[in-house]
Amino acid sequence: MSNIISSSCRRNIKARPLSFFRGIATQEAASTSASAPPTPSLPRKKAADKAPQPVLQTSVILNRSPIITRTPTPFERAYFAYQARIQRALHNPFPHELYFKPGSLLEARFNAEERRRDRKAFGPGFGADAESAKEKDVGATEKQFGQEEEENTVSRVHASDLSGDVKSLDRNGQRNVYLLLKKTEGGKEVWTFPRGGVQAGELLHQAAERELASQCGEAMDTWIVGRHPIGLAEIQSATPPAEPSGPSKTSVFFFKAHILSGQVTLDGQSAADFAWLTKEEISERVDPAYWNDVKDMLSDF
Numbered sequence: 001m002s003n004i005i006s007s008s009c010r011r012n013i014k015a016r017p018l019s020f021f022r023g024i025a026t027q028e029a030a031s032t033s034a035s036a037p038p039t040p041s042l043p044r045k046k047a048a049d050k051a052p053q054p055v056l057q058t059s060v061i062l063n064r065s066p067i068i069t070r071t072p073t074p075f076e077r078a079y080f081a082y083q084a085r086i087q088r089a090l091h092n093p094f095p096h097e098l099y100f101k102p103g104s105l106l107e108a109r110f111n112a113e114e115r116r117r118d119r120k121a122f123g124p125g126f127g128a129d130a131e132s133a134k135e136k137d138v139g140a141t142e143k144q145f146g147q148e149e150e151e152n153t154v155s156r157v158h159a160s161d162l163s164g165d166v167k168s169l170d171r172n173g174q175r176n177v178y179l180l181l182k183k184t185e186g187g188k189e190v191w192t193f194p195r196g197g198v199q200a201g202e203l204l205h206q207a208a209e210r211e212l213a214s215q216c217g218e219a220m221d222t223w224i225v226g227r228h229p230i231g232l233a234e235i236q237s238a239t240p241p242a243e244p245s246g247p248s249k250t251s252v253f254f255f256k257a258h259i260l261s262g263q264v265t266l267d268g269q270s271a272a273d274f275a276w277l278t279k280e281e282i283s284e285r286v287d288p289a290y291w292n293d294v295k296d297m298l299s300d301f
Contacts (some may be wrong), residue, residue: 054234055250058208059195061230061297062179062222062257064276068156070174070301085121166275169263175278176299179264180285181215181271189272191285193294195252204229208255216274217265222257229253233293254297 072080094114100107160168171177180191196211198204205227212222231254264274275285279298283291 056198056204057195057250057252058198058204058211058229059193059233059252059254060208060212060224060257061193061254061294062212062216062259063299064169064177064179064259066174066176066301067170068173071156088117088121166277166281167264169259169276171276172278176301177276177278178282178298179216179259180275180277180282181266182273182275183271190287190290191275191282192290193254203227204253205255208253208257212257215266215270217267219265220262221260223260224255224257226256230256231294231297233290252293254294256297 096107096110100110156173158168158170158173159165160171165171169177179194181194182189182191184190185192194212194215196207196215198207202210205224209224233252233254235250235252237249266272266274275281277285279295279300282298283295286294
């Protein structure tokens with residue numbers, strides 16, 4: 001009997017249209033929503049006050065790259081001399097007979113220079129005293145060449161290094177030197193990199209170029225390396241802002257630049273003095289807090 005009822009129920013269910021079940025579901029949902037108590041709305045939170053925006057400034061680290069090679073250390077000199085001796089001992093002999101006429105002055109000069117290079121690389125021959133070997137090897141032709149050729153090398157120490165002129169671009173030719181300006185801030189004189197504000201609608205690198213030209217003059221040919229800053233320093237204001245929403249700090253974006261030619265020409269208003277200083281000299285002149293912000297942006301060489 002149960003089989004007959006179940007089969008008849010199935011026939012009735014199949015016979016009913018789909019809209020019948022949709023109506024039942026709609027009625028149940030309406031009754032459930034009507035019986036459920038209304039959910040209390042949460043009170044809206046007040047919009048949080050926006051944090052005060054900092055004052056934006058840009059600063060240029062103007063660099064004069066080394067103009068002469070660095071003096072090698074004793075270890076570097078020993079290493080290079082050792083490599084030169086190995087290279088000279090293993091290299092193939094130079095076929096000078098293909099380039100110089102036998103018995104010519106150029107061949108004699110080349111042979112004399114080769115003997116000098118051998119003595120420099122390997123020292124005097126076996127069992128020969130250094131001074132006697134030099135006198136023995138030096139012939140009349142080599143003496144003549146030595147008298148004709150006088151090497152006048154320029155000193156690696158510039159006159160500005162001896163006189164202590166920190167405004168010369170020729171000082172410390174082996175090191176990177178950076179431009180610092182002497183300004184009056186907060187009633188005291190400080191040394192800083194060229195720095196200035198950002199105008200409305202102006203990009204950061206454009207502000208850096210404008211401030212560098214306005215403070216240091218148009219007599220310099222400079223190149224700012226890229227449009228992205230190399231560092232950021234946040235300087236807290238010494239005095240509290242006049243308004244609660246006023247800026248309490250200054251964000252300074254540093255840009256790296258190179259000087260190609262020219263020199264600084266101050267207008268006497270933005271800065272009182274300038275100097276080209278190495279990293280160690282900068283640490284002695286700037287404020288300790290300022291030094292902690294910029295020391296990692298400077299080269300140790």
